[in-house]
Amino acid sequence: MDKHALADVNARNESAKRMRKIKAVVQWVLAIIVLLIIIFPIYWMLVSSVKSQEEILLPVPTLWPREFHFENYINVLNRGNFAKYYWNTAVMTAGILISQVVTGIFAGYGFSKGKFKGQGLCFVIVLGALMIPIQVTFIPLYIMIANWGLSDTFLGLILPDVVSPYYIFMLRQSFMAIDDSYVDAAKVDGLGRIGIITKVLAPMCKSTLFTVTLVTFTNGWNNYFWPKIIARGEKRRVLTIGLAYLQNTFAGNETMNNHEIMAGAVLAVVPVIILFFIFQKYMLTGYSKAAMK
Amino acid sequence: MKEKRMNPRKVSALKDFACVVPVLIFLAIFTYYPIVELIRISFTDWNLLKDTWQYVGFKNWEWLFNGSGTRYLWNSLRVTVLYSIGELAVTIVGGMLFALIFNRMNKAFGAMRAIVFMPKYVAMSSAAVVFLWILNTDTGILNYFLSLIGISPVDWLGNRNTALISVLMLTGWRCIGYGMMIYLSAMMGISTDYYEAAALDGANSVQKFFKITLPMLSPTTLFLFVTTFISSMKVFQSVDILTQGGPYRSTEVFVYNIYRYAMVDFRMDRASTVAIFFFVLLLLVTVATMKISKGNVTYDS
DSSP: OHHHHHHHHHHHHHHHHHHHHHHHHHHHHHHHHHHHHHHHHHHHHHHHTTSOHHHHTOSSOOSSOSSOOTHHHHHHHHTTOHHHHHHHHHHHHHHHHHHHHHHHHHHHHHHHTOOOTTHHHHHHHHHHHTTSOHHHHHHHHHHHHHHTTOTTSHHHHHGGGSOOHHHHHHHHHHHHTSOHHHHHHHHHTTOOHHHIIIIIIHHHTHHHHHHHHHHHHHHHHTOOHHHHHHOOSSTTOOHHHHHHHHHHHSOSOTTTTHHHHHHHHHHHHHHHHHHHHHTHHHHHHHHHHHHHO | OOOOOOOHHHHHHHHHHHHHHHHHHHHIIIIIHHHHHHHHHTTBOOBTTSSOOOBOTTHHHHHHHSSTTHHHHHHHHHHHHHHHHHHHHIIIIIHHHHHHHTOOOSHHHHHHHHHHHGGGGSOHHHHHHHHHHHTOTTTOHHHHHHHHTTOOOOOTTTSTTTHHHHHHHHHHHHHHHHHHHHHHHHHTTSOHHHHHHHHHTTOOHHHHIIIIIHHHTHHHHHHHHHHHHHHHHTOOHHHHHHTTTOSTTTTOOHHHHHHIIIIISOBHHHHHHHHHHHHHHHHHHHHHHHHHHSSSOOOOO
């Protein structure tokens, strides 16, 4: 009797073990297939960017370049004006980043640790702005900013993005999680508001601050809609727009210069992807943190 | 004469208020004021190519609902809804499937997850030109792969039946990893007690998924639904680079429609009218989805 029961349990354990093994194998196989599909466009972009023009037009594509033509990158930077677009993108992103961080930190403080009449109403005004995207307001914005003579300028590119309700909201939430006693203690120590923000609140919310700022950087760098509207000339064109124009820059059939377009695409994503790999931990949670409210 | 000192409480409140004033001013000028302007412009005949303009009453609204603009309004509404359904399906169904596939906690899977999530950080414009190249009819690699299994070349972006699908391929590539990450972090929050209890009752993994995982993830699903729906309605960039709304307006989503009136035709009046309609639509969708989200969700309590 006992022996039978034991054998039964053993058999069940055996089959459960086998099931788990099969499940693991299936999971690995599916994961690798999915991974290959997802990674392919990135691989194809990199490989195509170093091919020669003849090779890229072959009827049977080569999965690995025969020769490496790194001069494609030089061509894009010089002939395609990408060096200038880089500068424009960097300045625009820096402007957006700095202004959103500064306005966001102060407003985040005001809405969490500050006390004043109408605080609730003011915060509703900020949250309400989340519901008004630039895709709705761009027409009056364009007319207004162009009338100020700011089309094709850095200021024009940055102005609509100086304040980010999302950034303020995130900072307010994380400042609120900090106990008031820290702030009171800092006040007793004679710290002013700027001192409280820079010496107490910001260091305690380092990871949120950093994550949200990374998201802001990425959004700024990849910004497309507004630059397309306000910087229609060449002078302050940014990378994302320049890339879309690249097809027209090199004369001829659009398929003729795909190697150089791919080089441009690589150049445009490199800064963000480098950040992604360095700060993976933050960037993986960046969007989901925003998600959990 | 001694200056009257202000109440320190009041001074403090004033300083706190000063912290948020710049933000309020900026939002007033660059977010709220444009809405007012938009309404005003919609009652004019403002064409950027003309020097003067005047108020014309409801002419633009008539044009939009009962005139030459109506057709394109319904067209862009239809395209946007189709696009939204596609993006929702990829993010929610695809994201869930991916979460199940990549739900294994070790270093290799961690690295794979990071790579699946990476496209979210690849600039849309870079991704779009890569897809333009992959989907190219004559020299694109997708058609080459298809030819290997005997399928003749598809004009992905030039055919009105496949153009929207092509746009969705790009969207799906960028969004699916995001859905996966959101679901995975929610899955890790589900207590293992439920699964152990179910195992004692003899439930198999399929039953466990439908009876435990899926219901427990419903707040996450709802969250993804609301945010993805609203952001998908604002799609522009992928359409702008891949198809410019074509062929025959088969990918002309709402924002592209507004953009075309404003920046191609320079009809600020018409563009503003459509923009207001779009704004109201966004608000309605937001309110409706918020309403639905109260109720219909299982919470762990």
